[in-house]
Amino acid sequence: MLHLPHQPLQVAAVPPQRTPAREDQTGPWHSEAVCRRDEAGLFFAPSKEPTAARLSREESAKRVCARCPVMVECREHALMQPEPYGVWGGLTAAERRVALARRRRREAELKASGATGHIAAAG
Template identity: 95%
Template sequence: MLQLPHQPLQVAAVPPQRAPAREDQAGPWHSEAVCRRDEAGLFFAPSKEPTAARLSREESAKRVCARCPVMVECREHALMQPEPYGVWGGLTAAERRVALARRRRRDVELKTSGATDRIAG
């Protein structure tokens, strides 16, 4: 039997994950994310994905998000970054754009009504 010299096992470098915008004192919110145990392909679209397949995949991802204990933190992270791709905190990229537009509109309305109250008062 031929014996080969022992070579140390080489481990491929894993690219670092994108860090969240904030970390709680108990540790980063994403360490508790349910999606860490699922395939990333569920949360991010492959190129040239057909619409029906995309909608089905996004619904599956949202079901994972719905049972996640850090869904709100994940969603806020995705809105504050803003994350341009994937399902984060139960929202697709398109849904996050709508949510951000609503927040901007609400902020403008609040500023406008606050200025009007000061002038009238």
């Protein structure tokens, strides 16, 4: 079995001027998505796509996501659903699985530390 060296996730960065989930939202966030003007094939893999082609396509999709005004909302949607396929909010399906696992681990740690602090204070 081939083992590749660990590489950090390559995700589209969230520019500082973007904020998650706007409060003044008048319509669905996806109506403002840049990807609505692109081919769906860029964001979703065709069956039996070769690895090199998939990686190239995903990087192209992430570049589209990087300039999207609703990238944060899209990413959060894909994490909350969870969307099992495609590039959403600058993350691939595999990257979303990792992000969700990290989020769940953090939430469990916070819950455990809160419970531990409560027990220590009572004891």
